[in-house]
Amino acid sequence: SEVKKAYETLSDPQKKSMYDMTGNASDGPGGFPGGGPGGFNPFANAGAGGQNPFANMGGQGGQNPFAGMGGQGGNQGMNFSDFEEMFAKMSGAKGQEKAKKPQGPEPGADVHFKLRLSFLEAVNGASKEISYNTLRKCTACSGSGAKDNQEKAKCPHCNGRGKKVMATGFFHMQQDCQHCEGTGSTAKSTCTQCTGKGVIKDRAVQTLPVPKGVDNRERLKITGKGECGVRNGPPGNLYVEITVDEHPVFHRDGVDIHMVAPITLSQAVLGGPIRIPTLVGEVETKVPAGTQQGDKVVIRGRGVHRPTQQKTGDFYIHFSVMLPKDLTEKQKAAVAQFAEDEK
Numbered sequence: 001s002e003v004k005k006a007y008e009t010l011s012d013p014q015k016k017s018m019y020d021m022t023g024n025a026s027d028g029p030g031g032f033p034g035g036g037p038g039g040f041n042p043f044a045n046a047g048a049g050g051q052n053p054f055a056n057m058g059g060q061g062g063q064n065p066f067a068g069m070g071g072q073g074g075n076q077g078m079n080f081s082d083f084e085e086m087f088a089k090m091s092g093a094k095g096q097e098k099a100k101k102p103q104g105p106e107p108g109a110d111v112h113f114k115l116r117l118s119f120l121e122a123v124n125g126a127s128k129e130i131s132y133n134t135l136r137k138c139t140a141c142s143g144s145g146a147k148d149n150q151e152k153a154k155c156p157h158c159n160g161r162g163k164k165v166m167a168t169g170f171f172h173m174q175q176d177c178q179h180c181e182g183t184g185s186t187a188k189s190t191c192t193q194c195t196g197k198g199v200i201k202d203r204a205v206q207t208l209p210v211p212k213g214v215d216n217r218e219r220l221k222i223t224g225k226g227e228c229g230v231r232n233g234p235p236g237n238l239y240v241e242i243t244v245d246e247h248p249v250f251h252r253d254g255v256d257i258h259m260v261a262p263i264t265l266s267q268a269v270l271g272g273p274i275r276i277p278t279l280v281g282e283v284e285t286k287v288p289a290g291t292q293q294g295d296k297v298v299i300r301g302r303g304v305h306r307p308t309q310q311k312t313g314d315f316y317i318h319f320s321v322m323l324p325k326d327l328t329e330k331q332k333a334a335v336a337q338f339a340e341d342e343k
């Protein structure tokens, strides 16, 4: 059968390298029939029975790595590298390194928190109290997952490895030790508060100093403030994703601030003093005589101050001339007089 051919081919190193290149040792390119777009599956017929070299390997049904594979079509099939990896795992030393060790420390997950700030909170910096679901270290076992904070008792059946090696022909297969369920430690040494994980679900509350000048869609990283690692693994990070509300007057572009200041016809024509709101309160500045619609003045250094980037922005005032709509008779006469002089 095809399976038998694959098996025989892989037992022969020279043929195996041919197999790597073409996908099929003897028939040239094309691969196994029925391979489909997901790559060929050398175990596609594994359910067939007598000719399957892996059929009797599992021992306990659930432990058989090939159980249930027969029904998979081409799309779901393993590709060749999956097969090679599995083959390497089954054949010994390499597999031991790859086998997971459930009793070891594991890094904590990152926490992502969305923080909404007002425009001026972002400009001026703020101290925000935030709370989020996380995992904290189990105090009962100091994060070790072991009972009474003692050294974990080694499982005597697997000498603490959590694995047993089974030999079937020239295949060596690892199985979880039944006595310790693969943990390598005896059940009674497990901390009952955290069921051996060393971490407990918790609600974290902390005060977050938001630095001056943060901007919309920026992200703060607070190292080590994510979830605690399992069994004293390293903690994850806290990422705070910032959203900044719009301001009715100020518009921000990086560290620069822009605003539109309405002025009257006479202010535009004659110029004069004007009071302008800025980030630090009102200031008096000047409308230049002959200001046109959209003309701007810049106040240097009055934009956003970002100490962390050593940047200070500028403050842009865009003038918008409000032409009068309802004139008194006297004003009309004055404009008419003005029109005479324009000719």
Ligand SMILES: [Zn+2]
Pocket: 155, 156, 157, 158, 159, 160, 161, 162, 163, 177, 178, 179, 180, 181, 182, 184, 185
């Ligand atoms: Zn064991």
Ligand SMILES: [Zn+2]
Pocket: 138, 139, 140, 141, 142, 143, 144, 145, 146, 191, 192, 193, 194, 195, 196, 197, 198, 199
């Ligand atoms: Zn614990």
Ligand SMILES: [Zn+2]
Pocket: 258, 259, 316, 318
């Ligand atoms: Zn502008």
